[in-house]
Amino acid sequence: MLAALEVVTTVVVGVLVGVEFSVAFVVNPILAALPGDNGLRGRVHGARMLGAVMPFWYIGSLVLGAVWAVADWSGRGAGLVVTAAAFLIVSVVMSIALLVPINNRVKTWTADGLPDDWKQQMNAWDRFHYVRVVVLVAAFAFLVAALV
Structure with missing residues (x-):
């Protein structure tokens, strides 16, 4: 059961990293290159769509990481999982304090x-x-390190 939790957590966080990385380095640069206000329209739509989904994904990732840390507290990778969970906490706090207020506007x-x-x-x-992408990549890297 612990192995399934480890895999699910790593995949969920890994896909989250992929989405956020692509927003930062693929989607937003494409939108910025569009003529007129088309890029802005895309960002407004993205703010609505991702703004509805991402809170669940971030909190779900954090919960999965915390459950893994508790379930394998005395395991060899427990410190790495706790560190990953700490990075996930930082990403949630950053989101709530810095990104969500702008996104809501x-x-x-x-x-x-x-x-x-x-x-x-x-x-x-x-x-x-x-910065949040860097934090998420760090969380993902610690989860992967805990697996090996």
Whole structure:
């Protein structure tokens, strides 16, 4: 049963890392290159769609990591799993404190009703997101290390 938990947790966190990495380094650069306000429309739609799904994914990843840490507390990789869970906590706190407030504003934007500082807000979100991706990659790396 522990092996299944380890695999499920690693896969769930790994896919989360892949999605967030692709948002940072594939999707947002593509949207930024689109003419007119098409990229902004894509980001607004992404804020709505991913904003609805990601809280469950982040919290679910954290819960899975915590359950793994407790279930294998005396195991050889327990310290690595606890470290991964700590990184997942950091990613959740970062999301709530830094990214979600911007995301909540972005999803209300229309082409006719943009704030004057919308580009600065997008740039801030991107910078915070890059840091969050690094944190998530670290969490994933510690989970993988705990498996081997």
